[in-house]
Amino acid sequence: MALVNEHYLKLSDNYLFADIAKKVKAFKVSHPEIRVISLGIGDVTQPLAPAVIEAMHKAVDEMAVKETFRGYGPEHGYDFLREAIIKNDFEPRGIHLDMDEVFVNDGAKSDTGNIGDIVRWDNSVGITDPVYPVYIDSNVMCGRAGTLENGKWTNVTYLPCTAENNFVPQIPDHRVDMIYLCYPNNPTGTVLTASELQKWIDYAIKNDTLILYDAAYEAYIRDKNIPHSIYEIKGARNVAIEFHSYSKTAGFTGVRCGYTIIPKELTAATLDGNKRVGLNHLWDRRQCTKFNGTSYISQRGAEAIYTPEGKKQIRATVDYYMNNAHTMYKALTDLGFTVYGGLNAPYLWVKTPDGTDSWKFFEEMLYGAGIVCTPGVGFGPSGEGYIRLTAFGDKNDCLEAMERIGKWLKKK
Numbered sequence: 001m002a003l004v005n006e007h008y009l010k011l012s013d014n015y016l017f018a019d020i021a022k023k024v025k026a027f028k029v030s031h032p033e034i035r036v037i038s039l040g041i042g043d044v045t046q047p048l049a050p051a052v053i054e055a056m057h058k059a060v061d062e063m064a065v066k067e068t069f070r071g072y073g074p075e076h077g078y079d080f081l082r083e084a085i086i087k088n089d090f091e092p093r094g095i096h097l098d099m100d101e102v103f104v105n106d107g108a109k110s111d112t113g114n115i116g117d118i119v120r121w122d123n124s125v126g127i128t129d130p131v132y133p134v135y136i137d138s139n140v141m142c143g144r145a146g147t148l149e150n151g152k153w154t155n156v157t158y159l160p161c162t163a164e165n166n167f168v169p170q171i172p173d174h175r176v177d178m179i180y181l182c183y184p185n186n187p188t189g190t191v192l193t194a195s196e197l198q199k200w201i202d203y204a205i206k207n208d209t210l211i212l213y214d215a216a217y218e219a220y221i222r223d224k225n226i227p228h229s230i231y232e233i234k235g236a237r238n239v240a241i242e243f244h245s246y247s248k249t250a251g252f253t254g255v256r257c258g259y260t261i262i263p264k265e266l267t268a269a270t271l272d273g274n275k276r277v278g279l280n281h282l283w284d285r286r287q288c289t290k291f292n293g294t295s296y297i298s299q300r301g302a303e304a305i306y307t308p309e310g311k312k313q314i315r316a317t318v319d320y321y322m323n324n325a326h327t328m329y330k331a332l333t334d335l336g337f338t339v340y341g342g343l344n345a346p347y348l349w350v351k352t353p354d355g356t357d358s359w360k361f362f363e364e365m366l367y368g369a370g371i372v373c374t375p376g377v378g379f380g381p382s383g384e385g386y387i388r389l390t391a392f393g394d395k396n397d398c399l400e401a402m403e404r405i406g407k408w409l410k411k412k
């Protein structure tokens, strides 16, 4: 008899965005005359850059000819892309990486979700709250999160990020084996300074903690003093894995490509504590068994992001989204909302007025203005009392959404 992985049964059945879709559908049925504007789900809307399209077309043509056809590629990615990554994303920031410290993947969700394969199932976990749901759910699936009690997982240390602490998570007062950090943050759109990050590195060195650093929104950083990579911080090579994605940087949500950095200095202990094992080697071993590489066409597309035209084009798209963020930030602030994020990230984290709960405000804004947001509590208990708006929409939609919210508030 095949038995199921019982840990999966602990997962909540309802997926946040499915719940939202259901409520939006109900609204549309009862209000067919209203055009709903979604500032909810975190997906991009602008097409791929011309340089990327051209490179991918060329790669497709190569696949059509016997001499240039490519079958299985290296599991960790083609050297042309790994080289471009090191030269463009790291060397200009004074970070030196070896080729075999770069693992090209099919997006950051896979690797942030799978990285737990190479560490023990009963490590304790620290997670900022609210958070990208993948970090929690992937730990639930292997039993590492423990059991759910009063809305929290027993083996997870929650690090609240709220207006009260200016969205800077407090360093835990006890040892945690592994900690997930995501900056610029989804969902709050806030960032950590170099000195704040240094405190995490110092904590990790002192406590032998593994930091899993998700830099998916790095391209949205505007402030020159905010680090783009955790390896800009002293000591990080010994304690941190970093995840990157071309999804938000270059509109690759449907193409699928990203990469993960695992420095060779990074090790973890065996249970008896007698031995340190390199995580770079373990991940390589894992990938060679369970992953067969990202498509050649996607990797050629990713490489094109690093050409002079590619850089200019993806910068223009990121600027387009950040202009939306700016417009929304200003409009909402003028309307009296307290708004966080949006300055170095494509997300605005908005305090609901008068302590209205997240879901109630979601429904009020949907029925009052025809605008869809994401209720903050969907990202974790500390998200209660907030909503998330994305800047990934069309410019005119963003403008209209702000106008509608203004009119709705006046009527209210």
Ligand SMILES: *Cc1c(COP(=O)(O)O)cnc(C)c1O
Binding pocket: 042, 106, 107, 108, 109, 110, 132, 182, 186, 214, 216, 244, 245, 246, 247, 248, 252, 253, 257, 258
């Ligand atoms: C969108 C996003 C990713 C990227 O996922 P992909 O699988 O690369 O598309 C990773 N982390 C966070 C926090 C995200 O919001």
